Amino acid sequence: MNSVEAYFKVKRGDSVILETPFTLPDSGITALFGPSGSGKSTLLQCIAGLVSKRDSAGSQLTVDGEIWMSESDYLAPDQRSVGLIFQQPQLFPHLSVLKNLQFARERRRKPAIVELEDVVESFDLSALLDRLPPSLSGGEAQRVAMARTLVNGPRLLLFDEPLTALDHESRSRLLTLIHQLGREKKIPMLYVSHQWDEILQIADHVHMIAGGRINRSGSLQALTTDLDFLSRHQPLASAILITEVEQHLQDEHLTQVSLGSQSLLIPKVELNTGKELRVLVKMADVSLSSQPSTHSSILNTLVCRIVDIAEHEGHAIVVLNCEGQVLSAKITGRSARQLGLTTGQSIYAQIKATTLNHEHYRNG
DSSP: EEEEEEEEEEEEEEEEEEEEEEEESSSEEEOOOOOTSSSSSHHHHHHHTTTTTTTTTTTTEEETTTTESSSSSSOOOGOEEEEEESOOOOOOTTOHHHHHHHHHHHSSSSOOOOHHHHHHHHHTHHHHHHHGGGGGOOHHHHHHHHHHHHOOOEEEEEETTTTTTTTTHHHHHHHHHHHHHHHHHHOOEEESSOHHHHHHOOSEEEEETTTTTEOOOOEHHHTTHHHHHHHTGGGGOOOEEEEEEEEEEETTTEEEETTTTEEEEEEEOOOOOOOEEEEEEEEEGEEESSSSSSSOOOOEEEEEEEEEEETTTTEEEEEEEEEEEEEEEEHHHHHHHHHTTOTOEEEEEEGGGGGGGGGEEEEE
């Protein structure tokens, strides 16, 4: 069910820079993905009310049945109850972290989706409460900005490339927090990014935008296993496998995770056994064999069934089902013919453990 139904048309002077229909489900994380200048931030600004009525004439926006934009209506930004998180945290520099949070709580119009005390714990802010924003690192400041937005009780959460300026460690931590929000809070969330790896780690749904128009939409799982998408967007082609931590092989610096009745070895992660782990497998990192390999440096071999095959410019893209989950492999057309690949056939998918590094998974 969609919480947001819209048609946006935005002009700058005589040029139309955004013209597209748009929907946002009532829960989960929807990503808006596209290159710089494609209209991502403009669309987000339309939802937040940051594009003037004149420039957005002809646009329509309905949120939970309430009209925010139409030919005759235009709800002011401060009436929209939208939480907007920018690349640079918008904190009051003269107020402590605690007072920034209290300021948001005192001015909220709707019941908060999380209370101040809870957000302090969830975002690990206890040690930061007395500090001023200028003394915070980029990651700390962004955590405070996200917490303050939640305390304010928004109806929608909008993220405008919030991780661009952060280091890898802060980026990974915030991706985990955003993912947890998407799972735990029933609030529509739109995440704008031109980084596909971020989207793979947190999104449930994806809109792809170019030239001011959304040209493709669907669930992340559907996109990453669609042959047409895989053929057209090969640099983005990856699959997400939902696994569970089984054990840590401390001496070998490896972690074993289960995928149904099968297992994968990945570089060691700091996560308790029994926890969910989402592993990203790039299409280019999967090789296929008709027989199990017992003498190979490749540690991971999964028994799969071929779901679909497509030839593309001398290569074969093979979609596989493994324990009810889907991954894909890109091999040469010659290899596909030598293996005699057909749909329904059992095949062994081989994946190097070293290709599954810590940027490629998130815990649930």
